[in-house]
Amino acid sequence: MAAQRIAVVGAGYVGLTTAACFARLGHRVVCTDIDEAKVAALSRAEVDAHEPGLAELVEQGVREGRLRFVPGIPVELSDVDFVFLAVPTPTGKDGAADLSAVEDVLTRTRDLLPPGCVVVIKSTVPVGTTARARRLLGRSDLAVVANPEFLREGHAVEDFLHPQRVVIGSEDEASAQRVRSLYDGTGAPVVVTGSASAELVKYASNCFLAMKLSYVNTLSELCERVDADIDDVTEGMGLDDRIGSAFLAPGPGWGGSCLPKDTRALLSTSDAMRVDFPLLRATIDTNTRQVRRVVDKVRAAVGGTLAGARIGVLGLTFKAGTDDLRDSPAMTVAHLLTRAGAELTAYDPCVPPDRYSGPMRVVDAAHLVAKGARAIVVLTEWPEFAELDWARMAEEVWQPVIVDTRDLLPAKKVQAAGFRLIVTGKPG
Template identity: 50%
Template sequence: MSVGRIAVIGTGYVGLTSGACLASLGHQVVCGDVDAAKVAAMSRGEVPILEPGLDEMMARGLQSGNLTFVHGAAAAAAGARYILLCLPTPDGGDGRADLRIVHDVVAQIGPLLDPGAILVTKSTVPVGTAQDITETVDRADVAVVSNPEFLQEGTAVRNFMNPDRIVVGSTDRAAALAVAELYRDLGAPSVVTSAESSELIKYAANAFLAMKLSFINSIGALAETVGADVAEIADGMGFDERIGSKFLRTGPGWGGSCFPKDTKALATIAADHHVSFPLLEATYVSNDQAQDRLADKVRAAAGGSLCGVRIALWGLTFKAGTDDLRDSPALAVALRLAAEGAVLQGFDPAISKDVTAARDRPEITVVPDPYTAAAGAAVLVILTEWPVFGELDLLEVGRVMPGRVIVDGRGMIDDETAAAAGFSLVPIGRPAHHIVPA
């Protein structure tokens, strides 16, 4: 039995993944976007983002007729029972989420909705947004439900199809249960809450994961000092079911489109309600320190000064499996290096064009392959955990790179492999073993 048509407003990572995956479950899904050229391209099966498995999922939806794309929110919402708001909620500059796009779309489509329609916020929004949307719509025959997403870029399709839980919250319990029913075939438990709890769950989850990453990076700094190995420490911690093994890998800090924005937003929400939350403040400080420490290692590897020194960067995106540069810790480290006069050559498997000098961003010459990035460099720095970086021929790197030091910010290379190719390896989270290069 059909549950009724689903409209998805916005086709970014969340909207496009949600629409394609819901269509794969047999629902009739119409995705609307304000960009007409993007709509035309998606209607042809062209995927505008790098997300493994999404192209196949989209193609099946288009072929079956369960997935269509239209221009504009009004066209998508017309006749739909469920309207999923998957719209941008960027940092407004003061830690608060900017909800102007959300409210503009709601005001536009509110009068057009069928009686009994359910507005569903999948965008990450502050506590109280469901109530605000209810007041904006001002219709007793339209319910508002909070249904936050828990997708990770690079694994979004897998996350959607294999969720840990489905969270829905509303003052209208029947509407919340109806939204949960959309995901019934996924077999995940449903957490039915108030709208306020549902909205806060998303922020709390992301901030907690950011704190976990900051914690293990600080443990990594301590491990280096005392002669321990953070990988071994994480392994020993991860067996404790209260802790778990995920998000215990050290690196150059955390970033991306969600963690920085959501952690800052949660801290702002707490401050607005006069609740002290020093853990969140420490989480940010620790993240900055992780990036400072990596930049310090590169400077030391270059002999104490970066002015005019050519540095090779492997990895620019905030993590492997995505082409997203937003709040990338790789770029944050690069910014520190550029500020000291380093000449940066970078390669990333997902980035095919130059990252130009924008405000608060370093100028990086992006090249088409990792060996070209290493050409003429004094130091090679691994910043993103793309698997290919652990499989490259370091002997070939050594033929084009005059410097003999690799700063491995992601634990991609072992000491013996580096030494066999004539490199000294500078790791993070453990002391260097000082194996004599061949």
């Protein structure tokens, strides 16, 4: 198709990825953000997000003139075919998604957008938001379409350019097809449906994945009690193509920018509609319990009390491959350990010491967490942790104990170095 004029409001990892990838697909894109310092850096093609391939796409788009960055709500919006909203929708005090940023953008752009422009809601929003946006705009010459994102942090560029599916929701078939044509270069299957269904697909998908994770974390506890091996159990499960192996790896809990927010938002919507959803409520409760179970493991490993115990922490981000600390179960565990009186020294390859200010000490090398530690706890599945010099680590610790919440470390190598290894979902 011919190059379209696209504006993306919001330069977070969703908005920036959307802007850079549409430019890569040949469209003319302007990306806006209220953070003027971020806009200035991006205009110089400086990307600080830890997202493979994104910096290269931004540099290419800026260099070739297909991608521009401007601050605020610019006059350039009066000359575009599509406006994608990719602004934050954080959890409000009541658990529902906070739509104030979405509403603010709609209000401020209402009189600026040209006739025939399609407003595309890329932000994760509750059911009914697209219809509400149409009412808020109050213009019959503008269409509003839901187009939820399914970008995994650490794989966002790959997921945008080679998506498993594209979901488009609108009561206006012509506008839906216009949005669909933007993705022609991806070859992805496309689901075109009503706006409410499209909005719900996003929440339904993330909440189902959260359920799988909560299920396997509870299953891992059962494995420990009956001397079963969670790896063998999940391997047997995953070979059933009705189940699949994805999201069957136990850990300290699920977190990040999507699953905690989306599970709470869907539960809030269900409560508002008077639909009892005990399975989702149990999914959230199980996740809360999981981080406390990790703390209990560490407490038991150091002899029953954490007061004054020096603990080494490997990993702070919510998963490997990203620098995101939002709703990270690793951070939650660390805070609970600190609250119980432990003295923490932590390392994460994407969290430099100057980024964190708090009660634990963050260091710039993994081996430093071992010095004087009564236990080391692995909280994020960074592959490099499996390759550490564990013999050297054993020389530094006060007590050679490791709590591996990710089943990441090579057991024979670590035990040969003299460590007692406690692994989630493995026999005692």
